[in-house]
Amino acid sequence: MTRRTPSVDPKEPQFANTPMSEPERTTDRSTGKFTLSPEGDLSGTVELTHEGYTAITERTRFIRKTAEERILQFEEDWKDRYAAAKLSNIEILHVEDVTKPLTIRYRVEIPGYAQRTGKRMFVAPAVFQRAKQPLFTASERRYPIYFYHAWREMDSVSIELPEGYVLDAADAPESFPIGEAGEFKVKMRLLTAEGKRTLLYERLFEMGRGGRLLFPREAYPALKQVGEVVRQADNHLITVRQQDSAGGQ
Secondary structure: OOOOOOOOOOOOOOOOOOOOOOHHHOEEEEEEEEEEOOOOOEEEEEEEEEOOHHHHHHHHHHOOOOHHHHHHHHHHHHHOOOOOOEEEEEEEEOOOOOOOOEEEEEEEEEOOOOEEEOOEEEEOOOOOOOOOOOOOOOOOOOOOEEOOOOEEEEEEEEEEOOOOEEEEEOOOOOOEEEOOOEEEEEEEEEEEEOOEEEEEEEEEEEEOHHHOOEEOHHHHHHHHHHHHHHHHHHOOOEEEEEOOOOOOO
C-alpha cells in the first residue's frame, strides 16, 4: 500500500490545536536503596530517570560537556544540598539518545544524615526532596503565575534501619489534592524480613493536570501555601530508637 505524504498549500495554511502534555509525560523518578548506620550515616545506591520536558532541560546542561565534566556537574548539584555527600560509580546514560529516558545511577554516602540524641535518631525519609529550595519565595505576586509544563515527581526510598533499632514516631505526612490541577501523596510502611527492619517511603507530586498551568495573581497565596505544605512534608522527620539489650521497649 502506497503511503501518501500530506500536502500543505502555502496559500491556505491550516492551524491545528495540539493537546497539552499531561504530567505523566514529564516524569522524574528517583529510586534509592539506603542503609542507615548506628552513627546516623546514610549510604546506598540511586537511580534517577527523567522524561519529557525535564529530560530536555537536563540534556541541555549535559549535551556539550565531556563525560568527566558531566560527572563533575552532577556532583556539584548534590553538594549544593548535602555538602558532605560523597558520590561514586556515577553513570549518566542516554544524554544523546532522546528515545530513552535520561538515566543517572550512582552510589552516595551522606555522613551525619540523621540527627542523633541519646538512643534516638531523627530521619527525613524524603531523601531526594529534603533541603530543596521553596517552590515560591516572594511574599506577593504582581502578575499571573504560569508553569511552563505539567510534571510529575515519583520517589521510592527504602532505608534499612540499624540492627536493634525500631520506629518510635513514624507518622507519615498527610496526602492532599491540589484542586483539579494535581495532588501530593505519601505512603510509608515498615517491612520486617530476615531480622531486618526497612522503612519504605513513596512520594508523588503532580501538577498541571488538564492543562492547568496558568493561574491568576489572586491565586498566588493559595499556590504559595501548597508549596509550603509540600516543603514541610519533604522535611518531615521520623524517629527511630535503639532497643535495650533485652529487646524491650
